Amino acid sequence: xxxxxxxxLYRFLLAAALLLxxxxxxxxxxxxxxxxxxxYQNVAKLPNPVNDGAVIAATLRNAGFDVVDxxxxxxxxxxxxxxxxxxxxxxxxxxxxxxxxxxGIEVDGANYLIPVDAKLERDTDVYDEALSLDRVLLxxxxxxxxxxxxxDACRDNPFSKNMKRxxxxxxxxxxxxxxxxxxxxxxIAYSAKAGSTAAxxxxxxxxxxxxxxxxxxxxxxxVRRAFGFVRDDVLRTTSNRQEPFVYGSLGGEDVxxxxxxxxxxxxxxxxxxxxxxxxxxxxxxxxxxxDAMNAFLAQYPDGFYASLAKIQLTKFAAxxxxxxxxxxxxxxEQERARLAAEGAQKSQQAKADADAKAxxxxxxxxxxxxxxxxxxxxxxxxxRAATEQPAGVPSTxxxxxxxxxxxxxxxxxALNAGPPQADLTKSVQAELRRVGCLSADxxxxxxxxxxxxxxxxxxxxxxxxxxxxxxxxxxxxxxLKTARVCPMVCEHGYKADGDRCTRITCASGSFLNDDNxxxxxxxxxxxxxxxxxxxxxxxxxxxxxxxxxLAGRSQTRTGPGIGTRGQPLTGIERERGCNGxxxxxxxxxx
Numbered sequence: 001x002x003x004x005x006x007x008x009l010y011r012f013l014l015a016a017a018l019l020l021x022x023x024x025x026x027x028x029x030x031x032x033x034x035x036x037x038x039x040y041q042n043v044a045k046l047p048n049p050v051n052d053g054a055v056i057a058a059t060l061r062n063a064g065f066d067v068v069d070x071x072x073x074x075x076x077x078x079x080x081x082x083x084x085x086x087x088x089x090x091x092x093x094x095x096x097x098x099x100x101x102x103x104g105i106e107v108d109g110a111n112y113l114i115p116v117d118a119k120l121e122r123d124t125d126v127y128d129e130a131l132s133l134d135r136v137l138l139x140x141x142x143x144x145x146x147x148x149x150x151x152d153a154c155r156d157n158p159f160s161k162n163m164k165r166x167x168x169x170x171x172x173x174x175x176x177x178x179x180x181x182x183x184x185x186x187x188i189a190y191s192a193k194a195g196s197t198a199a200x201x202x203x204x205x206x207x208x209x210x211x212x213x214x215x216x217x218x219x220x221x222x223v224r225r226a227f228g229f230v231r232d233d234v235l236r237t238t239s240n241r242q243e244p245f246v247y248g249s250l251g252g253e254d255v256x257x258x259x260x261x262x263x264x265x266x267x268x269x270x271x272x273x274x275x276x277x278x279x280x281x282x283x284x285x286x287x288x289x290x291d292a293m294n295a296f297l298a299q300y301p302d303g304f305y306a307s308l309a310k311i312q313l314t315k316f317a318a319x320x321x322x323x324x325x326x327x328x329x330x331x332x333e334q335e336r337a338r339l340a341a342e343g344a345q346k347s348q349q350a351k352a353d354a355d356a357k358a359x360x361x362x363x364x365x366x367x368x369x370x371x372x373x374x375x376x377x378x379x380x381x382x383x384r385a386a387t388e389q390p391a392g393v394p395s396t397x398x399x400x401x402x403x404x405x406x407x408x409x410x411x412x413x414a415l416n417a418g419p420p421q422a423d424l425t426k427s428v429q430a431e432l433r434r435v436g437c438l439s440a441d442x443x444x445x446x447x448x449x450x451x452x453x454x455x456x457x458x459x460x461x462x463x464x465x466x467x468x469x470x471x472x473x474x475x476x477x478x479x480l481k482t483a484r485v486c487p488m489v490c491e492h493g494y495k496a497d498g499d500r501c502t503r504i505t506c507a508s509g510s511f512l513n514d515d516n517x518x519x520x521x522x523x524x525x526x527x528x529x530x531x532x533x534x535x536x537x538x539x540x541x542x543x544x545x546x547x548x549x550l551a552g553r554s555q556t557r558t559g560p561g562i563g564t565r566g567q568p569l570t571g572i573e574r575e576r577g578c579n580g581x582x583x584x585x586x587x588x589x590x
Contacts, residue, residue, distance in 0.1 A: 028094035028145065030257070031067040032060045033086045035113075037102030039073045039482065042119050043158040049101035050480055052152060052209040055286050056099045063217035063258045066093075073482050075117040079131055087139040095257065096143035097150070098136055101209070104153030105130065105160060106177040113153060120159040124166050133179065137186070146255050147186040148223065151176065152208050154192035179247050185255075187248040189227055191234075198242050203289050207237040208244060213283060220260025224250065274304070281305040290316045311373075311380050318366070318373035325359070325366035332359035371464070378466055425450075428470035431478040432457060437486035446470055456486045492516055 036053025038046040050072050057070035067089055071082055090096040103114040107123060112130035114120070120129060133149075140147040154175040163172065178194035181187070191208035192198035198208060205213075211233035215226045224246070231244045277300045284292040293309045293316070300306050336352040344352075422444040429442035429450055437460075438453035446469060454467040454474065461481065465474040490501035493512060506518035513519045 030065045030095040031089045031093045032097040034070040035100045036072045052101040059213045073116045076115040083139040091142040093143045094145040096140040097148045099150045101152040109177050111176045122164045150189045152191040154198040156197050181248040189246045193243050193245040207234050217258045219258045222254040277305045315373040315377045318370040322366040322370045325363040329359040329363040332356040425470040428475050435485040
């Protein structure tokens with residue numbers, strides 16, 4: 001082999017060695033199941049579990065989990081089926097995580113998770129209608145390295161207050177009972193210490209969930225230390241009223257949910273502060289309220305993501321103004337109607353009419369302002385997705401443009417916003433199909449049919465999303481709908497039956513009318529015909545009955561010099577003797 005060939009072989013072996021060294025050494029399989037129960041059928045609905053589940057599911061997906069199965073508002077039968085399927089996925093996994101947010105109950109020292117269709121009228125009903133914590137632990141038992149259950153279920157439970165005790169000695173505790181896992185490498189984390197209750201918080205998510213999403217998936221951080229940071233945050237947020245607690249034990253090695261970063265290639269850039277700002281901004285965006293954005297701006301007052309946060313705050317302010325204007329318009333209209341009904345003076349009614357008109361115009365203006373703010377948010381997020389650098393650092397021109405738009409309120413349409421991401425569009429289309437608003441396939445092409453389907457969703461769900469593109473806000477809202485939103489439309493002769501159209505069959509003697517309803521046939525009614533009138537006779541053909549003629553003659557005047565017609569006789573008639581009956585009948589006299 002010549003020198004040139006030897007050099008090529010050496011370079012190839014060196015590149016292969018570097019490639020092997022730089023490969024990640026952590027290739028463990030991680031699976032997770034996220035359950036959020038809020039829409040309870042027999043007690044009041046909980047405000048946050050569905051939102052909490054969405055945040056945790058997004059956090060685990062962003063952390064690179066192989067499987068993240070997220071479910072909301074499951075009844076008992078569906079929960080058991082979901083746990084059975086998840087157990088199959090956990091068989092070859094190294095790390096298995098189950099997160100549950102909803103109601104839980106402790107009966108006789110055992111803990112139970114409560115599905116949304118449970119009634120729990122008696123204490124013994126928990127054995128039939130609820131799911132024991134042991135059943136959840138059984139689902140994650142096949143995992144090899146870490147089995148983790150996180151329970152945000154230590155709420156003030158309304159079931160225990162109204163539940164009948166069948167045995168006086170049976171204890172029903174507050175919150176959840178202390179538990180000691182029997183399996184090795186298993187941890188069970190409570191949102192509040194055993195025997196105490198947790199708060200839902202004033203925001204969109206509970207304090208426990210906010211802290212989890214911040215610390216649990218920190219790369220290289222041991223899971224026990226992560227829960228220690230979660231505990232500190234929750235205690236600080238709740239003024240020491242709520243203390244999360246973890247039961248179980250692990251070995252001496254660190255067990256992080258997300259591996260520590262491996263040795264990067266020499267050309268890889270070092271992490272920048274802008275990446276931290278990006279991560280915190282996305283967390284504030286997931287929480288989705290004004291307090292979260294203000295907290296972000298307090299930590300990052302300047303920069304690219306500060307500009308995006310200011311635009312988000314403009315949207316929140318516009319929404320608050322719209323709500324206030326709508327309420328004011330409603331009260332003004334009520335006052336106007338009241339004065340009109342009571343017959344108040346014309347001057348008072350005129351003033352009330354003017355106030356109602358002004359309030360309605362203010363409401364319309366607030367609606368338009370809110371839509372403008374929403375459009376700016378959509379354009380900003382599209383621009384961020386299209387122009388964001390891999391390390392989270394935008395170009396100088398883009399940063400200047402965003403800062404200028406946030407300060408002066410100008411439109412962000414001048415930025416080169418690329419098309420929506422195909423996976424986001426497919427996800428929105430798939431959710432629209434699930435709620436019955438889209439019949440086409442989820443192909444990632446946001447065409448006229450997709451825009452029309454989002455318009456239908458806005459109409460029936462009372463939302464106002466921009467139909468020109470698929471957005472993450474629309475996706476999150478559609479995911480919260482657990483049942484069909486858009487009504488099924490069937491052809492004439494068919495009716496909606498669940499998720500399909502069935503033919504309409506009318507009973508005997510009925511028919512299907514144009515309104516797609518069965519209508520009873522009417523029997524044939526007899527036709528009434530008018531008899532033809534007698535033909536009119538000519539005057540000369542009419543004959544007076546003889547009795548009537550005689551009666552008429554009997555009423556005429558008679559006597560000397562009077563004819564049979566009751567008139568005086570002429571001289572000629574006297575000569576002819578026309579005052580007698582025989583003369584008249586002979587034809588001599590008239």
